[in-house]
Amino acid sequence: MTLLIRSQARRTAPPTQRRKRLSSHAIMGPVMAAPALILLAVFLAIPFLGAIAMSFYRLQLNSTRAPRFIGLEQYSRLFTDPDISAAFLHSLGNNFTFAAVVVPVQTALALGLALLVNGKLRGMAVFRTMFFMPLVFPLALVAVVWRLIFARDDHGLLNSAISLFTGGSVGPHDWLGSSATAMGAIIVMSIWQSVSFQMIILLGGLQAVPHDLYEAASLDRAGRWSQFLHVTVPGIRNTLIFVALLTTVFSFRLFDQVYLLGQSGSVDIESTQTMMYQVITTGYDQNNIGQGAAMAVVFLVIVTIVAVIQRRLVRQEGSIR
Amino acid sequence: MTLSTLRSTPHPRRRSIAAGGLAALVSVALAACGAPSASDSPSAASNISAGSGTGTLKVWALDGQSAENTAIQKIVSDFESTHPDIKVKMQFLPADSFAKALQTSSPADLPDVLEVDGPQIANLAYGQKIAPLSDYVSAATVQNQTDAVKGQNTVDGKLYAVSMMNSGLAMWGNKKLLDKAGVTMPKSASEAWTADEFTEVLKKLSAVVPNGKPLGIAENNGLSSEYGIYGFSPVLWSAGTPMIANGKASGALDSDTAVNALKKFASWKQFTNPDGDGTAFQSGQVALNWMGNWMYPAYAKALGNDLVVGPLPNFGKGAKTGSGTIAWSLGGHTKNGAAAGKLLDFLMSDPVVSTYTAANGAPPATKTTAASSPLYGAGKPLAFLRDQLDAACPTEDRLSQQCVAVSRPVTAGYPVVTSSFGKALTAIWGGADVAASLQAAARAIDRDFADNNNYK
Numbered sequence: 117m118t119l120l121i122r123s124q125a126r127r128t129a130p131p132t133q134r135r136k137r138l139s140s141h142a143i144m145g146p147v148m149a150a151p152a153l154i155l156l157a158v159f160l161a162i163p164f165l166g167a168i169a170m171s172f173y174r175l176q177l178n179s180t181r182a183p184r185f186i187g188l189e190q191y192s193r194l195f196t197d198p199d200i201s202a203a204f205l206h207s208l209g210n211n212f213t214f215a216a217v218v219v220p221v222q223t224a225l226a227l228g229l230a231l232l233v234n235g236k237l238r239g240m241a242v243f244r245t246m247f248f249m250p251l252v253f254p255l256a257l258v259a260v261v262w263r264l265i266f267a268r269d270d271h272g273l274l275n276s277a278i279s280l281f282t283g284g285s286v287g288p289h290d291w292l293g294s295s296a297t298a299m300g301a302i303i304v305m306s307i308w309q310s311v312s313f314q315m316i317i318l319l320g321g322l323q324a325v326p327h328d329l330y331e332a333a334s335l336d337r338a339g340r341w342s343q344f345l346h347v348t349v350p351g352i353r354n355t356l357i358f359v360a361l362l363t364t365v366f367s368f369r370l371f372d373q374v375y376l377l378g379q380s381g382s383v384d385i386e387s388t389q390t391m392m393y394q395v396i397t398t399g400y401d402q403n404n405i406g407q408g409a410a411m412a413v414v415f416l417v418i419v420t421i422v423a424v425i426q427r428r429l430v431r432q433e434g435s436i437r
Numbered sequence: 438m439t440l441s442t443l444r445s446t447p448h449p450r451r452r453s454i455a456a457g458g459l460a461a462l463v464s465v466a467l468a469a470c471g472a473p474s475a476s477d478s479p480s481a482a483s484n485i486s487a488g489s490g491t492g493t494l495k496v497w498a499l500d501g502q503s504a505e506n507t508a509i510q511k512i513v514s515d516f517e518s519t520h521p522d523i524k525v526k527m528q529f530l531p532a533d534s535f536a537k538a539l540q541t542s543s544p545a546d547l548p549d550v551l552e553v554d555g556p557q558i559a560n561l562a563y564g565q566k567i568a569p570l571s572d573y574v575s576a577a578t579v580q581n582q583t584d585a586v587k588g589q590n591t592v593d594g595k596l597y598a599v600s601m602m603n604s605g606l607a608m609w610g611n612k613k614l615l616d617k618a619g620v621t622m623p624k625s626a627s628e629a630w631t632a633d634e635f636t637e638v639l640k641k642l643s644a645v646v647p648n649g650k651p652l653g654i655a656e657n658n659g660l661s662s663e664y665g666i667y668g669f670s671p672v673l674w675s676a677g678t679p680m681i682a683n684g685k686a687s688g689a690l691d692s693d694t695a696v697n698a699l700k701k702f703a704s705w706k707q708f709t710n711p712d713g714d715g716t717a718f719q720s721g722q723v724a725l726n727w728m729g730n731w732m733y734p735a736y737a738k739a740l741g742n743d744l745v746v747g748p749l750p751n752f753g754k755g756a757k758t759g760s761g762t763i764a765w766s767l768g769g770h771t772k773n774g775a776a777a778g779k780l781l782d783f784l785m786s787d788p789v790v791s792t793y794t795a796a797n798g799a800p801p802a803t804k805t806t807a808a809s810s811p812l813y814g815a816g817k818p819l820a821f822l823r824d825q826l827d828a829a830c831p832t833e834d835r836l837s838q839q840c841v842a843v844s845r846p847v848t849a850g851y852p853v854v855t856s857s858f859g860k861a862l863t864a865i866w867g868g869a870d871v872a873a874s875l876q877a878a879a880r881a882i883d884r885d886f887a888d889n890n891n892y893k
Contacts, residue, residue, distance in 0.1 A: 269710060270648060380662075383867075385860055401856045402857075404853070
């Protein structure tokens with residue numbers, strides 16, 4: 117969210133105002149930033165430093181035994197213990213698969229939806245609301261619904277639909293239970309659930325593109341497609357980059373869907389477990405806080421690298437005015 | 438049973454990053470300064486004292502079904518009116534975060550009396566969150582507890598909890614469908630179908646149900662959740678192996694006996710209705726449903742006289758059922774043990790246990806009320822479940838051909854046991870290699886035990 121606020125602030129604050137406030141900057145700046153900084157420190161920085169410290173200890177939740185310093189053992193296990201490292205690396209791979217599919221697909225889909233609901237049509241508010249609804253459903257409810265859709269018997273919604281369209285020639289498939297389709301199923305469910313969030317942000321971007329640019333383009337006899345390529349896309353470039361970044365961060369945080377489906381049905385864990393899943397089940401289900409902390413630290417390093425690379429590749433530009 | 442499935446409708450757990458961060462902070466604090474009672478080998482030194490037997494008692498109860506909550510509130514206000522010098526400060530904690538609240542709270546925040554989930558008792562005792570209570574409750578109260586719950590509530594020979602209710606598994610049948618296929622439900626555990634017979638039964642039944650899948654195993658509860666170990670560890674016990682033997686999972690959980698039993702169990706997936714919303718049995722799509730007592734009201738309502746009940750299949754060493762559920766404990770740091778003991782005695786008294794189990798339909802866990810229960814008494818609809826619980830092993834180190842009810846492993850390392858078994862079971866049900874899955878689970882459990890000095 118802080119990213120969002122920052123990008124908006126950058127777009128809306130005119131440069132002249134900034135200069136006028138410069139004199140009181142020395143005091144007002146830190147004061148204004150304090151609430152955010154304090155919250156970030158309390159909820160992000162301190163716990164993370166704590167995680168680094170904890171990762172060097174054998175630390176068990178609900179144990180009266182004093183934490184024992186074990187150096188880098190938690191880390192060496194992550195990469196050398198056959199059981200732990202297999203699960204850990206598998207989770208990491210699943211995270212990357214998920215992100216590699218979800219980031220482009222969801223961003224593109226969100227853009228498509230935003231373009232659709234940006235049109236001037238009677239009752240557009242109804243469509244916008246409809247598209248936005250999955251986002252406000254509790255994920256627990258979404259998981260129940262999708263479990264029924266992906267049910268493995270021929271009464272499952274997806275299976276019966278496929279059977280109907282193929283005249284029964286394609287038999288039922290265990291979507292969540294098979295390692296080939298389990299991640300795909302979760303990807304579909306996640307995109308359906310959260311695409312509208314990106315859609316709303318992009319819609320905001322679209323509405324900020326000045327209308328006269330389109331008029332000028334059409335005077336130059338630009339078709340719909342070239343208007344989209346040369347007016348719309350440059351106009352929302354910053355928003356698009358922001359959305360892609362946000363989606364990347366969200367997709368690395370994948371946890372709820374996997375955990376909920378696992379707690380309420382049978383899902384192929386190996387092909388759907390993610391880093392967050394590992395961190396939380398290790399730390400809070402198995403009470404092994406030290407190991408969970410080590411996983412979190414490694415994961416943060418990886419996510420940071422990804423984010424830095426992404427920022428390097430696509431830099432936001434000053435917006436077109 | 439799990440907190441969430443037995444006491445209320447299942448609440449899938451959601452954890453926010455903020456909550457995680459907060460818990461992490463708590464842990465940082467613990468790591469930084471060390472818990473007040475921290476020592477290299479946790480001593481059994483008592484942190485509790487009897488107090489004056491009067492004053493205010495802090496009580497943590499589980500926010501369960503509304504009927505249960507109402508019953509508990511009434512019970513507590515009755516207690517206050519019969520014990521005018523004791524005040525009870527009740528706090529209801531949501532089921533899905535109850536266990537975490539207990540595990541992450543510091544000793545100073547712990548109540549005097551609290552509800553605990555049965556299989557977690559050994560772990561909580563190890564963490565000194567709860568204390569042995571024999572010195573504080575009356576001998577009559579302890580005497581009156583059924584053997585099945587005593588097995589669950591006893592750690593290293595000390596009683597850490599007393600129970601108002603218990604739970605049990607059964608095979609629930611739809612008589613109309615069974616008759617159509619010419620199948621008769623066994624009446625007692627000793628007549629249970631063998632695993633091979635059960636396969637034949639399923640084959641016959643698949644002809645009479647709409648989609649050819651006559652078995653339900655309540656997959657909607659999640660095999661990797663606490664329900665996984667509760668519902669399906671009887672498969673191993675019935676085959677004759679415990680999950681943990683002599684403090685090790687290797688050689689028990691991954692033994693050939695266990696592997697073969699779970700292979701057999703997984704072979705029934707082809708007959709199993711996925712039952713995504715847990716209503717397939719009620720709607721007549723499923724003929725046989727592997728489930729616990731708490732679904733009885735819903736089943737009885739849907740099927741009426743067509744509902745029959747019998748034992749789970751026998752995998753070779755006698756049919757088994759899981760047992761155990763929420764119990765009441767003494768807070769590990771109470772300074773008011775005498776008053777807390779009075780409340781526990783009151784909770785275990787006949788009228789209170791009757792009121793409470795009538796409210797939630799669970800099998801009573803005290804000898805005097807079990808026999809007269811309107812649901813579980815002799816000749817009553819669920820007498821079969823009480824018979825199973827009366828034939829208590831009661832723990833997995835004392836399995837025999839004749840005994841039926843078994844508690845989940847009583848070990849301080851239970852969190853890793855349930856988590857590892859749940860993962861293995863899910864993988865096995867999904868088609869993974871049974872031996873490899875169980876070996877991985879056994880290694881994970883043994884590693885955790887070794888890391889923690891075998892929880893000594």
